[in-house]
Amino acid sequence: MNQSLFFTLDTHYQDTAGLIAVHVIPHAQGLALIDCGPGVTLPVVLRALAARGYTPAHVTDVLLTHIHLDHAGAAGWWAQQGARIHVHPVGAPHLLNPEKLLASAQRLYGDAMDQLWGAFLPAPSERVLIHSDDEVFAIGGQEFRALYTPGHAEHHIAYLWQAVCFSGDVGGVRAGGLNHVRLPTPPPEVHFEKWRASIARLRAADFQFIAPTHFGVYAKDAHFDLLERxxxxxxxxxxxxxxxxxxxxxxxxxxxxxxxxxxxxxxxxxxxxxxxxxxxxxxxxxxxxxxxxxxxxxxx
Ligand SMILES: [Zn+2]
Structure with missing residues (x-):
């Protein structure tokens, strides 16, 4: 794969390398981010972009695989800077009005909430873009395909771009480049039959590399073998x-x-x-x- 076509920023979540990625695709008008990390890692992401010569204004689009805090927490901030936020229709209302999402996260995380995740700002509605299943869309001359892939979360999208699938959490969690894939299964939407169907759908899709948000880039088939195991x-x-x-x-x-x-x-x-x-x-x-x-x- 031509690695120069996209790159991965490490959010160094909780001062740990290789936990939460922001994959970045340069295009004719700027940058598209695949997931954007939680609010608490925004300063790290901005520094990493600056080190490559980019300002926040370069980020035109943020493609969210789903709206869990570790993937989407900073999306409202990006929207407020002018970026378009791409999301499943079921996730969109939570970006516009995060109160309900934050209240349920608060029940899980309690007092540690702010320290763990940081701010989740509302996104202006005109900046939020929803995609239908199997929709093909273009950003700055680059073509993407949105595949609905429930199992981890009902409103999950995997994005296909060139030879790569950005798999969010439906492709599992693989840390440190090691040969072990873990299933992230937080409540309340885990559904194994849907998860299996999503894996089958992705296996049948045309790409060679899988890039989970947690973390890295791997050859497709061997990765899915580990996930299914x-x-x-x-x-x-x-x-x-x-x-x-x-x-x-x-x-x-x-x-x-x-x-x-x-x-x-x-x-x-x-x-x-x-x-x-x-x-x-x-x-x-x-x-x-x-x-x-x-x-x-x-x-x-
Ligand atoms: Zn998730």
């Missing part, structure tokens, strides 16, 4: 764990042990496992997302 392992584990009707506490504990075993099986050192843990979000949150999925869709 993790998905299969979790579903198989659920089918043995859930008939025992574990409490949420026991479920969290056992799920943590499963994730650790999966990472160890892929050869992770304890040090590397800390990185994966941080990139994949808290184990407790991932456990709760899966527990909710089971109770809602599988228990009946």
């Amino acid at each position: 993790s998905l299969d392992a979790i579903v198989k584990w659920l089918e043995t764990e859930m008939p025992g009707e574990p409490s949420q506490e026991i479920f969290r504990r056992d799920f943590g042990a499963l994730l650790e075993a999966l990472a160890r099986a892929d050869g992770y050192t304890p040090e590397q496992m800390k990185i994966v843990e941080a990139a994949g979000g808290a184990t407790v949150m991932s456990a709760d997302g899966i527990y909710r999925y089971w109770k809602k869709y599988r228990a009946a």
